[in-house]
Amino acid sequence: MVTTDAETAAQPRQRSQLLAPLLFLWRSYVLRRIVRALFSIYIVATVVFFLLRLLPGNPVEVYIGKLTSNGTPYREAAAQAASLYTFDPNEPLWKQYLDYLWGVAHLDFGKTLAHVSVMGNIGQHLPWTIFSVGGALVISVAVGLLLGMAMAYRRGGILDNLSSAIGSTLYAIPNYLLALLVVAIGSTQLGLFDIADVRGTHTDGVEIGFNATFFGDAVYHAALPMLIYFLTTVGTWALIMKASTVQTLEEDFVMVARARGLGGRRIGSMYVGRNAVLPLVAQIATQAGFVVGGAIFVEYIFNYDGIGGTLYAAINSRDYSLVQGILLIITIVVILANLLADLTYGLLDPRIRTAGKR
Amino acid sequence: MTALTPTPGAASRGMLYRLTRSKSGVAGFILVALIVGLAVLGPLFVPDVHQNVRDLSTGPSAEHWLGTDNTGRDVWDQIVVGGRTVLWVGVGAALITTVIAVALGSLGAYLRGRTDAFLLQFTDIVMTIPQIVLLAVLGAFFEIESPTALAIIIGLLEWPILMRSIRAQVLSLREREFVEAARLLDLGTGRIVFTEIVPNMAGYILINFIIAVTKAIFALVGLYILGLAPMSGINWGIMIRLAWKYGAIDLPDTMMYMLGPVIMIALLQLGLVMLSRSLEEVFNPRLQEG
Amino acid sequence: MNDKPILSVNDLRVDYRTGAGQTAHVIRGIDLELYERQSLALVGESGCGKSTLALSLLRLLPKLGRVTGGSVTYRGADGTETDVLGLNGRALRGWRWSEVAMVFQGAMNAFNPVLKIYDQFADTMRAHADSKPSKKDVYDRAAAVLESVRLDPARVLPSYPHELSGGMRQRVLIALSLLLEPRILVLDEPTTALDLLTQRAIVDMLHELRAELGFAMIFVSHDLPLASELADRVCTMYAGRVIETGTVADTFTDPRHPYTVGLIRAVPPVHAGAEEPISIPGTPPDLADLPAGCTFRQRCAWAVDECAEAEPGLESVTGRGGGMDHAAACLRWDAVRLHDPEVSK
Numbered sequence: 001m002v003t004t005d006a007e008t009a010a011q012p013r014q015r016s017q018l019l020a021p022l023l024f025l026w027r028s029y030v031l032r033r034i035v036r037a038l039f040s041i042y043i044v045a046t047v048v049f050f051l052l053r054l055l056p057g058n059p060v061e062v063y064i065g066k067l068t069s070n071g072t073p074y075r076e077a078a079a080q081a082a083s084l085y086t087f088d089p090n091e092p093l094w095k096q097y098l099d100y101l102w103g104v105a106h107l108d109f110g111k112t113l114a115h116v117s118v119m120g121n122i123g124q125h126l127p128w129t130i131f132s133v134g135g136a137l138v139i140s141v142a143v144g145l146l147l148g149m150a151m152a153y154r155r156g157g158i159l160d161n162l163s164s165a166i167g168s169t170l171y172a173i174p175n176y177l178l179a180l181l182v183v184a185i186g187s188t189q190l191g192l193f194d195i196a197d198v199r200g201t202h203t204d205g206v207e208i209g210f211n212a213t214f215f216g217d218a219v220y221h222a223a224l225p226m227l228i229y230f231l232t233t234v235g236t237w238a239l240i241m242k243a244s245t246v247q248t249l250e251e252d253f254v255m256v257a258r259a260r261g262l263g264g265r266r267i268g269s270m271y272v273g274r275n276a277v278l279p280l281v282a283q284i285a286t287q288a289g290f291v292v293g294g295a296i297f298v299e300y301i302f303n304y305d306g307i308g309g310t311l312y313a314a315i316n317s318r319d320y321s322l323v324q325g326i327l328l329i330i331t332i333v334v335i336l337a338n339l340l341a342d343l344t345y346g347l348l349d350p351r352i353r354t355a356g357k358r
Numbered sequence: 359m360t361a362l363t364p365t366p367g368a369a370s371r372g373m374l375y376r377l378t379r380s381k382s383g384v385a386g387f388i389l390v391a392l393i394v395g396l397a398v399l400g401p402l403f404v405p406d407v408h409q410n411v412r413d414l415s416t417g418p419s420a421e422h423w424l425g426t427d428n429t430g431r432d433v434w435d436q437i438v439v440g441g442r443t444v445l446w447v448g449v450g451a452a453l454i455t456t457v458i459a460v461a462l463g464s465l466g467a468y469l470r471g472r473t474d475a476f477l478l479q480f481t482d483i484v485m486t487i488p489q490i491v492l493l494a495v496l497g498a499f500f501e502i503e504s505p506t507a508l509a510i511i512i513g514l515l516e517w518p519i520l521m522r523s524i525r526a527q528v529l530s531l532r533e534r535e536f537v538e539a540a541r542l543l544d545l546g547t548g549r550i551v552f553t554e555i556v557p558n559m560a561g562y563i564l565i566n567f568i569i570a571v572t573k574a575i576f577a578l579v580g581l582y583i584l585g586l587a588p589m590s591g592i593n594w595g596i597m598i599r600l601a602w603k604y605g606a607i608d609l610p611d612t613m614m615y616m617l618g619p620v621i622m623i624a625l626l627q628l629g630l631v632m633l634s635r636s637l638e639e640v641f642n643p644r645l646q647e648g
Numbered sequence: 649m650n651d652k653p654i655l656s657v658n659d660l661r662v663d664y665r666t667g668a669g670q671t672a673h674v675i676r677g678i679d680l681e682l683y684e685r686q687s688l689a690l691v692g693e694s695g696c697g698k699s700t701l702a703l704s705l706l707r708l709l710p711k712l713g714r715v716t717g718g719s720v721t722y723r724g725a726d727g728t729e730t731d732v733l734g735l736n737g738r739a740l741r742g743w744r745w746s747e748v749a750m751v752f753q754g755a756m757n758a759f760n761p762v763l764k765i766y767d768q769f770a771d772t773m774r775a776h777a778d779s780k781p782s783k784k785d786v787y788d789r790a791a792a793v794l795e796s797v798r799l800d801p802a803r804v805l806p807s808y809p810h811e812l813s814g815g816m817r818q819r820v821l822i823a824l825s826l827l828l829e830p831r832i833l834v835l836d837e838p839t840t841a842l843d844l845l846t847q848r849a850i851v852d853m854l855h856e857l858r859a860e861l862g863f864a865m866i867f868v869s870h871d872l873p874l875a876s877e878l879a880d881r882v883c884t885m886y887a888g889r890v891i892e893t894g895t896v897a898d899t900f901t902d903p904r905h906p907y908t909v910g911l912i913r914a915v916p917p918v919h920a921g922a923e924e925p926i927s928i929p930g931t932p933p934d935l936a937d938l939p940a941g942c943t944f945r946q947r948c949a950w951a952v953d954e955c956a957e958a959e960p961g962l963e964s965v966t967g968r969g970g971g972m973d974h975a976a977a978c979l980r981w982d983a984v985r986l987h988d989p990e991v992s993k
Binding site: 251252253255256257258259260261262263266270271274275278348349350351 | 706708740741742743744745746749750752757758759760761762763764771772775776808810821824
């Protein structure tokens with residue numbers, strides 16, 4: 001590795017004058033990530049459209065069949081079915097596809113079987129999931145990172161071995177089994193809480209609003225799902241962070257920082273911590289997607305009225321437009337989480353910000 | 359690093375030896391072996407699940423070790439009989455996942471350029487769709503009849519993460535001398551990938567296969583709990599579903615109907631994870647030291 | 649010049665735990681003295697313990713390493729003596745860099761990649777100041793040292809490490825090491841991994857800086873020509889010990905330890921027509937399982953049976969009892985010559 005003084009810094013700047021602005025745009029990290037995210041959303045939307053139309057028993061036909069068997073005239077039934085979608089099932093497929101995409105672009109996913117807006121329905125349930133999953137994830141990441149660093153600093157110690165063992169065990173047990181165990185042991189055996197009481201997102205009669213009563217109640221009801229999300233993810237974070245910290249501790253700049261007489265806290269936070277977290281940022285987003293997916297089980301078991309529970313209900317009642325909407329929205333949330341992680345990574349790592357290449 | 363040297367035979371001998379020195383690795387192996395043994399051989403000893411319609415939802419007794427379910431069937435018998443499907447789907451799906459991931463990952467990394475970029479982009483997009491959610495939707499709407507079909511669907515959805523790590527692995531293997539040598543001999547891409555590169559990743563693939571099994575079992579049992587998988591026959595997933603549905607969890611007496619299969623699956627997953635972790639330590643001595 | 653050394657190392661011993669549960673004796677009883685304004689070179693093959701010695705002077709040994717004996721004493725400008733191995737916590741942090749600074753090999757990774765150069769200078773000043781220095785103070789002081797290594801502070805300070813070339817980074821690191829005006833500068837292979845032109849520039853710069861600022865230098869290198877250029881005295885290290893010590897002139901023109909002879913012969917000739925470089929046969933001994941007697945004996949052309957009996961200590965070669973100005977740890981120092989027709993065949 002021989003580098004001359006002029007080489008590294010100057011090269012990217014001397015490119016064709018004409019292409020410069022275009023290249024700059026392409027090189028722009030932020031822009032590329034956004035384009036990629038939009039492209040991903042488009043592909044997923046397309047896949048979902050064709051997937052649901054290819055399913056055995058075209059959902060539109062099934063719905064019409066149900067109505068006509070109840071005595072509704074075919075024409076009326078067809079019109080009613082069509083009114084559920086953002087496209088007309090009688091149009092040619094390409095027209096349906098374009099109308100559908102147009103709807104997706106406006107976050108308009110049609111109507112549920114109960115003839116309310118799918119997006120409105122999602123809007124009612126998604127915040128609960130974002131609150132419980134997001135909250136648990138923030139706590140889990142924070143605790144996991146600190147724990148992982150502590151384990152790396154004292155590797156081989158009691159804390160390290162104990163946390164590793166507990167972390168691996170909790171990671172291994174599927175979240176829904178842990179939820180069942182918590183219900184079985186905590187509620188039925190020990191009577192620590194009444195499962196019937198903590199079910200749902202909030203107690204009936206508590207007004208939703210910005211006040212302490214509501215917030216306390218929301219936390220009370222979200223506590224068990226959050227506990228499950230927390231327990232099943234915190235060990236993973238601790239273990240990944242430990243590995244990353246161990247690697248960072250071996251870096252030259254950490255030793256140089258010690259030689260420079262810096263205090264342990266400064267080295268731990270800005271030299272070790274920040275560099276050790278970098279490779280984890282992307283994983284946090286991937287993991288977030290996984291937890292949102294797993295929410296369907298946990299919300300089902302705790303009867304938590306979030307997006308996962310709604311999806312379960314929608315699947316069971318064959319509410320196609322709602323299922324389609326939720327599938328898309330969850331995917332979009334995951335893609336946006338990834339985008340956010342990419343952008344955060346760009347902010348945290350100056351090497352990404354300036355250089356165009358990875 | 360041992361696993362990556364061009365002499366797989368010598369490496370695997372050292373590997374087995376080192377594996378026996380890792381306590382959690384041995385424990386994981388024993389756990390997995392016991393559960394697999396029970397699931398595979400158990401049904402030979404329990405041809406019929408005992409059913410006694412007068413003993414509905416009883417607690418553990420001398421006659422019924424773990425009690426009976428709400429239709430009077432013996433819970434222990436069901437546990438003995440009900441492991442096969444779970445294992446079959448787990449292993450089957452993991453095989454499909456691994457084959458796809460190894461094929462795409464090594465081809466992409468080996469050919470690089472446009473093929474690689476395309477495969478990577480494709481994988482990234484598949485990865486953003488929450489697999490569990492899509493699986494639930496497909497599971498419900500396709501009205502899957504057999505566990506085998508379930509294994510195929512799970513296998514077809516779970517490969518992206520594995521593909522990325524295989525690709526990274528091949529990228530580094532590609533630079534090794536023996537691959538270089540094979541390329542100079544002009545052995546052809548497919549041959550180099552599958553006779554030179556893949557065998558040298560055997561250990562790595564094995565670890566990822568085990569992880570894929572745990573993921574497939576996670577998805578499968580999850581689907582059963584939601585009631586979105588075929589509910590015919592007896593297996594641990596169905597047991598949990600029915601126990602949950604008929605409120606076995608609310609009474610301390612019938613608790614074992616729920617806890618039995620839950621504990622079996624949890625132990626199986628735990629054993630598999632312990633096994634894969636210590637294999638990882640064996641293949642990657644750096645981790646051990648840390 | 650002061651008559652007492654500013655740094656003295658007495659019988660220093662360092663062990664490393666190795667992966668197989670063994671103990672490698674990396675430093676096995678080293679004595680060193682560094683005087684004010686002196687430049688001392690530690691030379692030897694990689695693995696001889698020279699970098700470990702440098703690290704242990706600043707108490708920077710990795711977790712696996714441990715000082716098992718000996719002492720390191722630092723004499724401050726006011727004459728107070730500091731037991732370096734006994735320093736801890738605040739006192740150690742305060743002593744590091746303000747009294748002894750270190751320029752590491754591979755400056756590529758010496759800087760925190762996520763902090764601007766300015767912040768890394770500021771961090772260093774803050775760590776050693778009683779009250780938080782102002783931005784202007786930091787900037788002025790950093791600019792002064794950067795200018796002394798001929799870098800443009802306005803360009804360097806707001807940059808991230810990756811935006812600078814390898815040569816620039818090495819200069820920034822030297823500037824950073826001078827930030828607190830230390831009395832001793834330890835340089836561990838400061839020019840390895842740099843191209844020849846940049847190496848040249850750095851060496852010239854170090855000469856000037858030393859003349860101007862008057863710090864003492866401990867210079868670790870496997871590059872003998874470089875050592876001869878930068879150092880006043882040379883210590884040759886082998887298997888964790890100093891096996892020859894002397895002035896640059898003595899060591900390079902009349903080496904008396906076969907290992908030093910081998911190192912000099914292994915230097916590639918600069919001009920054409922000279923003798924081919926001859927590398928030393930064999931490999932250094934296993935530090936976890938040292939042979940009895942002289943550790944170099946298996947690779948040595950002068951070795952005799954007595955060499956297997958006991959490990960020889962440093963002995964003056966300027967005549968018995970004539971001081972340690974030039975000393976070698978070899979039974980046959982009398983017979984060893986750089987140009988020995990019999991051995992060079």
